[in-house]
Amino acid sequence: MSNGRLQGKVAVITGGASGIGAATARRFRAEGAEVVIADVQADLGNKLAADTGAVFQKLDVSDEAQWKALMAFVEKRFGRLDIMFNNAGILGGGKSIESMDLATWNRVTAINQTGVMLGCQHAIALMGKNPGGSSGSIINTASTTSFAGLANDIAYSTTKGAVRILTKSVAAWCVRNKTNIRCNSIHPGPIETPIFAQAVPPGTDLAPVMQVVGSMSPSGRMGKPEEVAALVTFLASDEAPYINGSEVLIDGATMAVHPGP
Numbered sequence: 169m170s171n172g173r174l175q176g177k178v179a180v181i182t183g184g185a186s187g188i189g190a191a192t193a194r195r196f197r198a199e200g201a202e203v204v205i206a207d208v209q210a211d212l213g214n215k216l217a218a219d220t221g222a223v224f225q226k227l228d229v230s231d232e233a234q235w236k237a238l239m240a241f242v243e244k245r246f247g248r249l250d251i252m253f254n255n256a257g258i259l260g261g262g263k264s265i266e267s268m269d270l271a272t273w274n275r276v277t278a279i280n281q282t283g284v285m286l287g288c289q290h291a292i293a294l295m296g297k298n299p300g301g302s303s304g305s306i307i308n309t310a311s312t313t314s315f316a317g318l319a320n321d322i323a324y325s326t327t328k329g330a331v332r333i334l335t336k337s338v339a340a341w342c343v344r345n346k347t348n349i350r351c352n353s354i355h356p357g358p359i360e361t362p363i364f365a366q367a368v369p370p371g372t373d374l375a376p377v378m379q380v381v382g383s384m385s386p387s388g389r390m391g392k393p394e395e396v397a398a399l400v401t402f403l404a405s406d407e408a409p410y411i412n413g414s415e416v417l418i419d420g421a422t423m424a425v426h427p428g429p
């Protein structure tokens with residue numbers, strides 16, 4: 169699918185080498201955007217960049233110095249930034265409130281929460297310098313776990329809850345300061361991506377795991393990364409100018425259906 173909906177725009181996608189980020193990089197390219205795939209996985213990222221005509225830049229979202237270097241690269245290469253997709257994230261090590269250790273907590277927070285804050289901050293600085301005047305769209309990947317806690321992954325659900333209100337706080341600042349920059353969060357339910365490999369021992373066949381996860385959704389299946397990419401494309405485009413500070417579920421009705429009869 170491609171209609172040139174992002175023609176002339178420049179996008180940065182964190183976690184762009186895999187899963188939802190990779191599907192979005194493909195879709196953004198098909199829609200005419202220049203895309204910078206920013207990820208810790210250089211091999212995958214470089215390959216996707218070569219396949220799609222995107223550019224790969226290594227980035228650990230928890231490292232502020234690397235954010236500065238990335239934005240300096242984007243400014244020099246493209247002279248603007250229109251779309252920031254803060255999508256990189258990890259699972260939280262399967263720890264409950266009882267078993268949590270501080271090293272795990274701090275690592276998950278640094279990537280899933282601080283990484284998104286840094287992405288918003290650095291994106292706003294560059295979007296504010298856009299040649300036609302300040303403008304842009306920021307999309308932050310949260311989760312259905314922003315709304316319902318995981319008993320056995322407290323760091324994940326806590327950081328995803330934080331991304332929800334961080335997004336609104338950013339949108340509030342942007343609108344008050346007349347930046348013409350929007351900031352929205354997306355809240356996927358179970359999506360078919362490699363992230364689930366983090367929840368099982370290395371080498372485990374993921375297919376049965378995915379089937380179990382999919383069967384927990386009232387839709388009876390997992391969502392596809394391309395379905396999330398379509399939503400992100402809409403939020404990133406000029407078709408969504410009045411959607412700002414919003415939280416958009418994309419979960420096959422997972423959060424809508426009461427477990428009762």
Ligand SMILES: NC(=O)c1ccc[n+]([C@@H]2O[C@H](COP(=O)([O-])OP(=O)(O)OC[C@H]3O[C@@H](n4cnc5c(N)ncnc54)[C@H](O)[C@@H]3O)[C@@H](O)[C@H]2O)c1
Nearest residue numbers: 183186187188208228229256257311356358359361362363
């Ligand atoms: N798959 C799901 O069911 C699901 C549901 C809700 C939310 N999410 C969220 O969607 C986002 C994308 O996940 P995915 O499912 O596509 O998984 P994925 O593992 O396929 O992709 C995540 C990407 O983030 C990158 N990444 C991890 N740590 C990083 C860091 N410090 N700096 C830069 N990049 C880093 C990984 O290398 C990977 O390419 C995550 O934020 C995840 O929490 C996923």
